Amino acid sequence: MTQEAQHYLLNRADEACSLLKEHIKKDHVVRIISHNDSDGLSAAGVMCNAISKQGGKFHVTIVPRLKEEFVKKLRSERYKLFVFCDMGSAYPDLISKLKANSIIADHHQVLGDQDKEYENLVHVNPHLFGMDGTRDVSASGVSYLTVRGMDNADLTGLALVGAFGDMQCNEEILGVNKMILDEGINAGVIEEHEDIKITYKKEESIYKALAYTFNPALKGISGDPDGAKAFLEERGLSYGIKFDELALEEKDLLKEELIKINPKIFDKVYSIPRETPALRNIEDYSRILDACGKNKKYGVGLSICIGERDNALDEGLNLAKKYRDSLVKGINWIRKEGSVQLDNIQYIYTEDKARKSLMGTISSIGLDLEILDPNKPVIAISKMDNIIKVSGRTNMDMIRRGVNLGYALGEAAKSFNGAGGGHNIAAGAVVPFKDMDNFTDIVDEIVGTQTHQ
Numbered sequence: 001m002t003q004e005a006q007h008y009l010l011n012r013a014d015e016a017c018s019l020l021k022e023h024i025k026k027d028h029v030v031r032i033i034s035h036n037d038s039d040g041l042s043a044a045g046v047m048c049n050a051i052s053k054q055g056g057k058f059h060v061t062i063v064p065r066l067k068e069e070f071v072k073k074l075r076s077e078r079y080k081l082f083v084f085c086d087m088g089s090a091y092p093d094l095i096s097k098l099k100a101n102s103i104i105a106d107h108h109q110v111l112g113d114q115d116k117e118y119e120n121l122v123h124v125n126p127h128l129f130g131m132d133g134t135r136d137v138s139a140s141g142v143s144y145l146t147v148r149g150m151d152n153a154d155l156t157g158l159a160l161v162g163a164f165g166d167m168q169c170n171e172e173i174l175g176v177n178k179m180i181l182d183e184g185i186n187a188g189v190i191e192e193h194e195d196i197k198i199t200y201k202k203e204e205s206i207y208k209a210l211a212y213t214f215n216p217a218l219k220g221i222s223g224d225p226d227g228a229k230a231f232l233e234e235r236g237l238s239y240g241i242k243f244d245e246l247a248l249e250e251k252d253l254l255k256e257e258l259i260k261i262n263p264k265i266f267d268k269v270y271s272i273p274r275e276t277p278a279l280r281n282i283e284d285y286s287r288i289l290d291a292c293g294k295n296k297k298y299g300v301g302l303s304i305c306i307g308e309r310d311n312a313l314d315e316g317l318n319l320a321k322k323y324r325d326s327l328v329k330g331i332n333w334i335r336k337e338g339s340v341q342l343d344n345i346q347y348i349y350t351e352d353k354a355r356k357s358l359m360g361t362i363s364s365i366g367l368d369l370e371i372l373d374p375n376k377p378v379i380a381i382s383k384m385d386n387i388i389k390v391s392g393r394t395n396m397d398m399i400r401r402g403v404n405l406g407y408a409l410g411e412a413a414k415s416f417n418g419a420g421g422g423h424n425i426a427a428g429a430v431v432p433f434k435d436m437d438n439f440t441d442i443v444d445e446i447v448g449t450q451t452h453q
């Protein structure tokens, strides 16, 4: 069944590939619209690299989310081919009204009639074939499938960057992601080995590197530099030096002690050996893009994806450095403030400008570290003028119990003329500020029905 679904998805992607090739051949500039997170940026990157290799041209715009108004504005643009990456599956009808051909390369839940066919639109989305867009493939992967027919095995590494960014590879790598991984390994583009997964262990002193390690989460250490220092001191390890400066037996001791806290700290690591050192580790690559997106430096992120290795990379690394410090601050804030409890969900609320873009991420980490109740989804709310921007985050345990945040936020937002949707594990919505309490109550109710069946 999965094999068959995958087959249908690949066929659909090949259809998109033919359309893309046709337009490149006619020298049409390909108009790409993509999302501002690491998945969206790498998805656009895969597309741009593939088009360049064919001698084609592109024009990219990165947006935080696809609004109806934006799609309508595209009607005045005279491009012959639009490609929507990491978005678009909520608006196939609207997109089909563009007077041009379009490709949607998305992995979010599809809204509207799934079987409807359009003459000028090729819709590539795992959900259309009964696959799981949360675990099986991300937008960078769907983009890769779309250009796979043009010999792009060299892009398999970048195709997985987004999957890591969208947290699809925290447990086992499955489905299309696994297929892409295998293709990458066979082509010598991706390497797999086991290692201790301390983030930034080459760049930072050990206690800082430990405090910056969020995947996997280390209770009492992640997001807590003082906690990390104390942990090392208690075990007679120096904290001010870098990991590589530890003696061999000290490294072993550290490894053993960390495994006691979270066995996932020693795990498979995936790398792109041909890449420049800072981008070699696929997870690091995705973190750098994420930092670019969070700081609205979309051009920097995209430049990195299409091969700029000087200024853009330096700037990206700087942004990543600042970003990890702001995460530590954000987690500290959650630790102090806690969340507001409803029956089936919990929420956190901020008006702080700097914190707004981090709310989803720190919610996930808060669940992992169990400084937030790991048995209730977190609804993270940021106030912007007279609306609230909502990010919902949950974990695999809650998904197995039936939670689907994409559906819950989408339905609840509709009641207030807002918009919402996404994945079962991570979703978003925008609703009027005045309806905040009613909105959280409805989300609470929907999540209640999802888990009490």
Ligand SMILES: [Mn+2]
Pocket: 039, 040, 086, 107, 138, 139, 166
């Ligand atoms: Mn995505």
